[in-house]
Amino acid sequence: MVSIKDIAKQAGVSISTVSCALNGSDKVTKETTAKILEIAQQLNYVPHAAARLLKTKKSNMIGIFLTDFNGSFYGDLLQGIKDFLNARGYDLLVCSGPQSRRLIAERMIDGAIILDVTFTDEELIQYMNQGHKAVVLDREIQHPHINQVLLDNKAGGTLAMEYLIEQGHANIYVVTGPEGSYDAGQRLRAVKQVIERSPHLSFHEVKGDFSKSSGEQAAKIIAAEYEQPSAVFCLNDEMAIGFYGYIHNHTDLVIGEHIHLIGFDNIELSQFVQPRLATIDYSMRKWGALASEQLLKMLSGEPIEHERVYVSLVKGASVAPFHGEA
Amino acid sequence: MVSIKDIAKQAGVSISTVSCALNGSDKVTKETTAKILEIAQQLNYVPHAAARLLKTKKSNMIGIFLTDFNGSFYGDLLQGIKDFLNARGYDLLVCSGPQSRRLIAERMIDGAIILDVTFTDEELIQYMNQGHKAVVLDREIQHPHINQVLLDNKAGGTLAMEYLIEQGHANIYVVTGPEGSYDAGQRLRAVKQVIERSPHLSFHEVKGDFSKSSGEQAAKIIAAEYEQPSAVFCLNDEMAIGFYGYIHNHTDLVIGEHIHLIGFDNIELSQFVQPRLATIDYSMRKWGALASEQLLKMLSGEPIEHERVYVSLVKGASVAPFHGEA
DNA sequence: TTGTAGGCGTTATCAC
């Protein structure tokens, strides 16, 4: 492998001159710089990242940590992060699994973005105490080296519930998310707050875990006890899609007529189902870009505050007005 | 940051003793090793990956390069790769975009797995000439540092066509894949070879690009010129699903009766559509595991040959027998 | 069994 030493020899200059020239320092003549650059080129010189990192303590790499690699769900989020980082000279590494944490500990990356429930708060804080920095997308946690960029789940949950109530629905189900999920927990909390303020409502909770199949299960349960038009808030779209499928294939009930359904996330599929699924929308790309921005600011020592990703209601014919007796 | 120097000082021994102890060399007393280990523990010592890499030239990291982050398609493949690598002390980094190539060039990873059409054969060969090693999943390319682990697209394409023909279909459409895709190209070639051997068939090609929406487009075209029962081979399942949707929602035709459909990939959704989609199956996890295995073998200098991932036919009611006049 | 010394490829601080 060719190193700056080789090119120094070729050019008949010292290695420090080469280093300066390569890094575009103005302490070197234009001519020598040009000569050095040319030799580097024809020698196919590529710097050794590890050596540079050892000295500069900057790898220009950011890691995002995911629970697993499933879910087209993350596509846009990752793209948003990557685009933002690339534009600023950083690279993104997507990591998963407990073993990958060594990238943080062993200082291979400059910072981390966390969207991984398998990270405990404790270990996260431990890393941060060692001087590492991170942005979390999936929890509330206070530490000088941690910044939060969270979805406004509370607003979303409230928006969804109020929409159902506005449309005249008083018999309401919620299909919950997995244990331990911050987003699911927050959404459910918002739902309960609305419920508490509206004692006239009939309210039921059905367990779900954000998967399509759990949406189907929920549909089965709710369809079985169906007596009157009901509204269902699936805490994410994937479950809502599963819900749709079950109702459509296995019952005589009609979405938007007997059962009024709203989801959360506005995934691509939501616009294709008939009738269109009402849901809560937000931009994955923006979420990713914002998280990246916050992380880079932290790295540069800029003081920052926690951020929120705002959400909005997407109406859809899956929820129709209801004018019956509650 | 605490380094072996600090722990050497604490333990009252030299740096090299610490290094040996940490690396489990038998050149150090059990007692001193134990003492050193304990101090390392309580000092929260973590080795610096860059420093180690600089010396050992092994990062124990493997990179997989993808065209983009979309597509739940890759979930199982990545999981298969990760599991295999983790079990052998390697970590997986998922990378995308031209910038990420520096991980290869700058020697941050020990090897690469390529599933990225934006990599040209030329640049790949250039990297390999510099001594890097890779397994390719998406092309045929000969180089001592490159190993191929390819899907047996030819067998799959042939299997699909023969199934349609066996079932009595003689009016056959194929919905193609994107330009430049190796898999799409190979599948189409297999189709054409079957066609050439069966001159009595009526055969039509409709352009697609592996996306669901292109499947819908194809359905629109084929439905418009529908005259008699036809068989359609969508070169991947995603298009087949789009095809389904269009036929179901916008025409009176029935899959498995007027239109007989087969796909490729056996994605999860395929088993849920009604009637079940006939398709070509293979294991993403195995593909990933095999690719990883080959890469590690290359890294250890073991001589290896190119590998193939075998496929099989999955029958489904989306293709029914046809006994009419061709 | 332990310590000494040199080097991995860079960057950075100085003299010259």
Place this chain on the structure above:
DNA sequence: GTGATAACGCCTACAA
């Protein structure tokens, strides 16, 4: 403007 020289943190002969 350029060139020694010393780090960075770790590994590994080799010497003691």
